[in-house]
Amino acid sequence: MHAWLCENPIGAEALTWKELPTPEPKVGEVRVAIRAASLNFPDLLIVQNKYQMKPPLPFVPGSEYAGVIEAVGEGVKGLKPGDAVAAFGGTGGFGTHACVAAALVMPLPPGFAFDDASAFILTYGTTHHALLDRGALKAGETLLVLGAAGGVGTAAIQIGKVAGARVIAAASSDEKLELCKQIGADATINYASGNLREELKALTNGKGPDVVYDPVGGDLAEPVFRSIAWRGRYLVVGFAQGTIPALPLKLALLKGASVVGVFWGDFARREPREFATSVRQLGAWFREGKLRPHVSQTLPLRKAAEALKLMAARQVKGKLVLTPE
DSSP states (O other), rough: EEEEEEOOOOOOOEEEEEEEOOOOOOTTTTEEEEEEEOOOHHHHHHHHTSSSOOOOBBBBBOOOHHHEEEEOOOTSOOTTTOOOEEEOOOOOOSSEEEEEEEEEEEETTTTTOHHHHHHHHHHHHHHHIIIIIIIITTTTTTEEEEEETSHHHHHHHHHHHHHHHHEEEEEEEHHHHHHHHHTOOOEEEETTTOOOHHHHHTTTTTTSSSSEEEEGGGGGHHHHHHHHHTOOOOEOOOOSSOOOOOOTTHHHHHHHEEEOOOOHHHHHHHOHHHHHHHHHHHHHHTOOOOOOOEEEEEEGGGHHHHHHHHTTTTTTOOOOEEEEO
């Protein structure tokens, strides 16, 4: 097999394309011949040694991918060679083959293209867990999505609409907000050019959003939390802006509001039954046409380092997918 290897986590420029032994699945694992892998912001952080999970060196980055099972390890039930699957491995996706725990794969229904499948399980899984499990989003509530044109942001718009919420999408350019409108956002805010608090006040008649989905962090967090509705839920999804905010906890007291952490990777590992239920629900919504990943760009796997640099420069809308040549 061939893969991008991270031997020194100082950034995408240090990755090397190497020939490696094809791995054999261990007990409870399957080996997947990868047909497509998508980029996620943690993939960038992990090769910069900035992510909370720090795998032993060397490792192959790439947290989610889709392909065909080639081999199954001892104890695996319900999966067999030839099955098309999507997988969340945390690492391993930027290669031609990967072994992953069978509990972390999603069998693909007929017609689910590998490009779409590789862009589905992490972004939609994270968002389903965030909005419906951790955030208890209800029909008729208002959801604010920050970084709304990114991978998890576009998923949040779609799942928010499936849940019956009114969705306000916030992003850094009018071009990105146009995409948000196309996939279902009810209203939009350009936080690079407008006054975020004033626009939120106007769009919610002074009430504020009931649920905030924040994969951005940085200097957006405090003004948004000051605008949240009574009993609001602020979902901490990530820190794409690069700075981890420090919120004054007095605001939570005054608003009767909750700051809720969302760590889907550990949820998938610690609560496999709930993870499986979530994945089944997402698969059903996909079959019903309620969800569809927005794949804005596809590049050859050999350009993975270049793709990560595009993500670092915030040049990716929706999802960028890599495919082996």
